[in-house]
Amino acid sequence: MTLEELRMKRHWQLFVILVFFFSLWGNLSLAQKVQGPKMVLKDEVFDFNEVKEGTIVEHSFKILNVGDQPLEIKVRPG
Amino acid sequence: MATFDKVIPPGGEGKITLRIKTDKYQGSIQKTSSVYSNDPKKKVIKLTIKGLVKVPIYVSPHYIALYGKEGQNVTRVVEVSAKLDKPLKLIPVEFNLAEKLTYTIEEIEKGKSFKIKFTSTPSSNQPFRGFLKLKTNYPEKPEFTIWIRGWIQKKIAPKVKS
Numbered sequence: 001m002t003l004e005e006l007r008m009k010r011h012w013q014l015f016v017i018l019v020f021f022f023s024l025w026g027n028l029s030l031a032q033k034v035q036g037p038k039m040v041l042k043d044e045v046f047d048f049n050e051v052k053e054g055t056i057v058e059h060s061f062k063i064l065n066v067g068d069q070p071l072e073i074k075v076r077p078g
Numbered sequence: 079m080a081t082f083d084k085v086i087p088p089g090g091e092g093k094i095t096l097r098i099k100t101d102k103y104q105g106s107i108q109k110t111s112s113v114y115s116n117d118p119k120k121k122v123i124k125l126t127i128k129g130l131v132k133v134p135i136y137v138s139p140h141y142i143a144l145y146g147k148e149g150q151n152v153t154r155v156v157e158v159s160a161k162l163d164k165p166l167k168l169i170p171v172e173f174n175l176a177e178k179l180t181y182t183i184e185e186i187e188k189g190k191s192f193k194i195k196f197t198s199t200p201s202s203n204q205p206f207r208g209f210l211k212l213k214t215n216y217p218e219k220p221e222f223t224i225w226i227r228g229w230i231q232k233k234i235a236p237k238v239k240s
Contacts, residue, residue, distance in 0.1 A: 037088075039117040041125075046096075048129035053219075054101045060093040061125050065086040067117070074114045075080040075094055075125075 038067030080111050096127050102140075104133040134162050134218040144179070144198050144228030151197055156224050158192040160216075165189025167215040175208035175226060198230050205229040 046059040065071035083092030098109055108128040115121060136159045146152035160166035166189050173181070177199070184193045194210070207227045214220060 037086075037115070037117045039115050039120045039123075041123065044123060045126045045128065048127065050130045050132055051100055053104065053131050053133045054099075055131075056097060056099050057127060057129065058095060058097045059127055060095040063083075063086060063092045063094060065088055065090050065092070068088050070088065071086040071090075071092075072116045073082060073084060073086070073092075073094070075082045076112045076114070077080065078110065078112065 035069075036067050037065055037069045037071035039071055039073070040064040040066050082113075094125060096125060098127060100131045103131045104136055104138075106130050132161070134216050135159070135166065135214060135222065136161055137222055137224070140223075141225045141227075142196060144196065144226070144230070146198065146228075146230050148200075148203055148230055148233045150230070152228070152230060153195060153197045156194040156196070158194060160190050162216065162218065164216075166192075168192060169213040170210060171213050171221070172209070172211040175206060175210075178206045178208070178228075179226065181210060194224065196226065198228065203230050203232050 040063070042062050042064075044061070046061070048057045048059070051057055063071070063073070079097045080094060081097075082094040086092035094111075094113060096109070096111055098107070100107070106128070107130075108126060110124050110126045113123050113125060115123075136157075138157050142154040142156060144152045144154055158166075158168065168183060170181075170183070179196050179198055181194055181196045184195065185191075186193055196210075205227075206229065209226060210224045212222055212224075214222070
């Protein structure tokens, strides 16, 4: 095998390895896309600091659905 | 109490509103609600509301239980302290367990802190439930109630085999 043929062979090997890694990376990216409902909350704890006895404390927690399916929720105290 | 959007469309926004009535709380409180969803990665999450409820008069506890056996003197103490910068006066106005219990009000620090001591009497051998209502000189909290329940069990004489 000539020196030129050896070089060509190495270039081909490198090309095949690069194609393999790029295809693997593409598959991983596809897998990371959100499928189904996905719940995102801006905060999970609300501190009202100090209130006088008898005050009604109320807070609304915002929920985002960043998925591609409807998000269904139920809330139970405790 | 909680109100919430049951279904949130893809890309949409919803809300969960939690509400607490603080009239039965004093000092620091923390209330948690569980949120169950069809998100496979967040099936359950906890939402918490916390903070401090300031009271003009601190009463601890509001509820007492006196359980014991006949012959024992069961005693419970309720601590009352003024949280405003003015002297507190307590006036008992209604007590519906006079046959079952006795109570004393001890002023630990003048106008500032008190101990109300409840003690069972020999006639408290049936389950009982009642209260002591007190008036105060604070317009911010003109009265409060201490709820009481209990039962002093009779001694059962051992059976003697003849």
